[in-house]
Amino acid sequence: MFTVILVFHVVCCVLLVVIVLMQSSKDEGLAGAFGAGGGQTIFGTRTGDILTKITTVLAVTFMVTSLVLAMLSTHRGESLIEGLVDTEEGAPAPSVPASPE
Numbered sequence: 369m370f371t372v373i374l375v376f377h378v379v380c381c382v383l384l385v386v387i388v389l390m391q392s393s394k395d396e397g398l399a400g401a402f403g404a405g406g407g408q409t410i411f412g413t414r415t416g417d418i419l420t421k422i423t424t425v426l427a428v429t430f431m432v433t434s435l436v437l438a439m440l441s442t443h444r445g446e447s448l449i450e451g452l453v454d455t456e457e458g459a460p461a462p463s464v465p466a467s468p469e
Contacts, residue, residue: 369440370437370440373433373436373437373440376433380426380429380433387426390419391420
């Protein structure tokens with residue numbers, strides 16, 4: 369379950385970055401100053417609205433999956449470092465000192 373949500377989270381992150389980079393700035397920067405601002409008319413005037421809605425959905429999905437992953441990772445009960453130490457050393461030694469006989 370954790371792995372599935374983690375993969376979904378990473379895909380959501382990549383899509384969010386791509387969608388944000390596809391959006392144009394409000395000022396158009398230097399491209400608008402030299403006449404390159406007409407590129408929005410290729411896809412119509414409603415493209416900005418669609419990209420904004422997709423960005424909102426992806427941002428909410430990112431936040432929800434982040435919270436779910438945080439809650440699932442706290443319920444696991446062990447950290448990544450502890451898991452690595454256990455696998456390298458084998459079973460942990462008992463912490464109770466042996467009684468002298």
